[in-house]
Amino acid sequence: MSATEVTAPRITGAAALEAAAQRISRFLPVASPWLVGSPDFILGPTIASFVLSFTEYPLIVPPTWIGLANYTNMSKMTWSCRRSRLLLPTARGVRWADRRF
Numbered sequence: 173m174s175a176t177e178v179t180a181p182r183i184t185g186a187a188a189l190e191a192a193a194q195r196i197s198r199f200l201p202v203a204s205p206w207l208v209g210s211p212d213f214i215l216g217p218t219i220a221s222f223v224l225s226f227t228e229y230p231l232i233v234p235p236t237w238i239g240l241a242n243y244t245n246m247s248k249m250t251w252s253c254r255r256s257r258l259l260l261p262t263a264r265g266v267r268w269a270d271r272r273f
Contacts, residue, residue: 183191225242226236 224235226237226239227233228238228242
């Protein structure tokens with residue numbers, strides 16, 4: 173340590189506990205809306221969406237549990253879209269690119 177460096181004194185014992193309690197008492201009023209609202213407005217809809225993704229829910233009747241069927245259907249649609257997306261540029265896309273550049 174050089175002569176110009178200044179270090180703060182280390183607080184120990186009861187003074188350290190009191191300082192920590194003071195920091196917490198200043199933090200809680202600021203953080204409490206987030207601590208209360210986080211489960212209601214973030215975790216609740218996230219969990220509900222995850223659970224409902226395993227159901228068939230036409231909104232008029234109660235949801236029916238179908239398991240992974242939604243994800244297998246999505247997988248089939250994804251590959252169909254990718255295949256058509258790869259075939260699209262071959263004819264029309266090349267002509268458009270030639271005119272553009």
